[in-house]
Amino acid sequence: MPTSQAIQVDNLSKRYGKDVQALAQVSFEVGRGELFGLIGPDGAGKTTLIRILATLLLADEGQATVNGWEVRKNYRKIRSHIGYMPGRFSLYQDLSVEENLRFFATIFGSTIEENYELIRDIYVQLEPFRERKAGKLSGGMKQKLALCCALIHKPVVLLLDEPTTGVDPVSRQEFWEMLQRLKEKDIAILVSTPYMDEASLCDRVALIQKGRLLSIDQPGKIVSAFDKPLLAIRTNDMYRLIHDLRAFEPGHSAFPFGEYVHLSLRQPIWPEAIHAYLAGKEHTGIEIKPAQATIEDAFMELMTREVM
Amino acid sequence: MRTVLFIIRKEFLQIFRHKVMLPLIFLMPVIQLVILAHAADFEVKNINLHIVDQDRSQASVQLIGKFRACRNFNLVGYSFTNQPAFDEIQSGDADLFLEIPPNFQRDLIRHNAASLQISVNAINGVQAGLANAYASAIIQDFNRQIRTEWARSPALKAPAGLSVTYSNWFNPDMNYQTFMVPGILVLLVTLIGMFLSGMNIVKEKEIGTIEQINVTPIRKYQFIIGKLLPFWIIALVELSIGLVVGWLIFDIPFVGSLWLIFGFAAIYLLVVLGLGLLVSTITETQQQAMFVSWFFLIIFILMSGLFTPIESMPAWAQAITRFNPVAYFVDVMRLVLLKGSNLMDIRLHVAVMLTAALLVNTLAVVNYRKTN
Structure with a gap:
């Protein structure tokens, strides 16, 4: 009995050995045709969560269903209806682009031609390299091929584990555009990434840290929930600047952000006061301007709150 | 499927x-x-043999001839004293030496018995064992021949009582x-x-x-x-x-x-x-x-x-x-x-x-x- 949700996760927990709590009571759901982002630093538990949903790993506690099927009992059903892209390139490097695609199509009892429609946009870019061995492709091309192979059997749910890690910025952008198009074909997509700037491209995002989900919402709402005054500051000595700003009493947090340091404040304060503070610390070339909060600021804020 | x-x-x-x-x-x-x-191939060929002939008699020449005729042995040295044989074993030029003592022929005829000494370099155990076996077989053969030819007593002229023959089944050669x-x-x-x-x-x-x-x-x-x-x-x-x-x-x-x-x-x-x-x-x-x-x-x-x-x-x-x-x-x-x-x-x-x-x-x- 498929429920209305593509993925439903209830209080999922997983431990490795005694000390590592990879997942702690994680709950969320992903709707059909939704692009759901799982954002978090390395070691946060993203891969563990995705592997449990892909039926490769058994959770210690909690429930999870994919397309209404329980991951433990109906793993076989799930395996024929999901597309999974592991974090590590997992296609046959000694087979050509076309041979890989054909192999994965056939073992799902399908053919390239049958679902060509679904992958056409992506595959046209690979077509010139059809005869090339997968191992000889560039990083971005490899990811596109892996996506094609994950899609070739027309899955209802796509699980992508850090698909853009180690991919150049242009390919990363192209990849996300492809995901946007797939969404329109009613495929639910769960994608994990360590890059916070990719969060704004998702319908909803969950921030994961140390096995816990910190916040689940639309990217816009997460940003608007950030209510502290924010300033962008730079001086000639950026390294010392961060240290000095973190020691600044009215300050809440300070993080490097491009060529500036973003300083969030506990309460509004005149920029002149900060200028005077920094000048007192012998900084030169001081530049202070108000900044627009981004999703990264919101995440940094959430993560610091968790630590404290 | x-x-x-x-x-x-x-x-x-x-x-x-x-x-x-x-x-x-x-x-x-x-x-x-x-x-x-x-x-x-476990067959041992080319065993380097050194012979020390201290007798230099008809019998010793006959025995040496038998060794020479055997294709498994390679006569690399011939001397009248032991020392050169020891040296060759030491240097590895010879694998085995056969010592024919003085009065070999005389003892054989008079006492109807004589002794021979075979010394084998046994670093390679398999080769040593086989070399020894081959050499013993040749001496046995020589022994039988000599007894029938030279024995004075007619009783001894009779062929040796027991002889073992081999037949290699399923791999005749x-x-x-x-x-x-x-x-x-x-x-x-x-x-x-x-x-x-x-x-x-x-x-x-x-x-x-x-x-x-x-x-x-x-x-x-x-x-x-x-x-x-x-x-x-x-x-x-x-x-x-x-x-x-x-x-x-x-x-x-x-x-x-x-x-x-x-x-x-x-x-x-x-x-x-x-x-x-x-x-x-x-x-x-x-x-x-x-x-x-x-x-x-x-x-x-x-x-x-x-x-x-x-x-x-x-x-x-x-x-x-x-x-x-x-x-x-x-x-x-x-x-x-x-x-x-x-x-x-x-x-x-x-x-x-x-x-x-x-x-x-x-x-x-x-x-x-x-x-x-």
Whole structure:
């Protein structure tokens, strides 16, 4: 009995050995045709969560269903209806682009031609390299091929584990555009990434840290929930600047952000006061301007709150 | 069933694509057979002999002549005192020296008895034993001849009471190649089965492709059959090439039924492939798999009866060989090819192999997990 949700996760927990709590009571759901982002630093538990949903790993506690099927009992059903892209390139490097695609199509009892429609946009870019061995492709091309192979059997749910890690910025952008198009074909997509700037491209995002989900919402709402005054500051000595700003009493947090340091404040304060503070610390070339909060600021804020 | 075919097709695509694998698979049986069958020859030829003749009599010359006539010996030195002989043994120029003492002929005639001394360099135990045996045989022969020719008493003219003669059945010329080639063929087939199959699955683990495979609807048994069948086929092809080489180059007799050989090989390969599979389930990298396989293979090969007869091993070692599949196949190869044994004669071997195949593969399949 498929429920209305593509993925439903209830209080999922997983431990490795005694000390590592990879997942702690994680709950969320992903709707059909939704692009759901799982954002978090390395070691946060993203891969563990995705592997449990892909039926490769058994959770210690909690429930999870994919397309209404329980991951433990109906793993076989799930395996024929999901597309999974592991974090590590997992296609046959000694087979050509076309041979890989054909192999994965056939073992799902399908053919390239049958679902060509679904992958056409992506595959046209690979077509010139059809005869090339997968191992000889560039990083971005490899990811596109892996996506094609994950899609070739027309899955209802796509699980992508850090698909853009180690991919150049242009390919990363192209990849996300492809995901946007797939969404329109009613495929639910769960994608994990360590890059916070990719969060704004998702319908909803969950921030994961140390096995816990910190916040689940639309990217816009997460940003608007950030209510502290924010300033962008730079001086000639950026390294010392961060240290000095973190020691600044009215300050809440300070993080490097491009060529500036973003300083969030506990309460509004005149920029002149900060200028005077920094000048007192012998900084030169001081530049202070108000900044627009981004999703990264919101995440940094959430993560610091968790630590404290 | 179609899924299995797709996996097999993929495997063959990968095997035949590999630039080193393909020539190796087809050249290996030829090279190994040709080289090993000539090298692994236990017949000792060219034993370097030094003779110290302190008698210089008619009898001693006659004895030396006998040694010279024997093609296994190579007379490298001849002297009248011991010292040069010691030196040559020391330097390695001579493997053995024969000392004929003074008054050898006189003692032989007068007392009807004389002593000779053979000293052998025993660093190579096998060669020393055989050299000693050859030399003793020649002296025995000389002894018999001398007694009949020179003995004064007519009673002694009668031929020696007991003489043992040999007849080498199933290998009349005692041709070592006939003996070795079938055994070496077994090793070839075993290598392919154990190494290639085990290594192949571990490779998927190591490179990470197994992660993608595990999330497909491929069933466990389909994956395993798809992985093992290609190497089962390659190993049988290898066996055929080896048999042809053995027949063309080494003139191996095919006394028994070839069907029986291939039938047994088919079962035997299930055991070996199963072992490879088992190794692959307990290892994570190709290096580990290689090391574990090699450990078993060395024991299997050295205790297979190919190089040293199982009958001459201590009882506990003989007990171990009962669990050695290689020993069974080496035995069957020799029994069927050289002796012409039929299915009834080797029914015990077949039963043991079938049991082992079932056991090993069950263990391997149970041990193989898609989820962890």
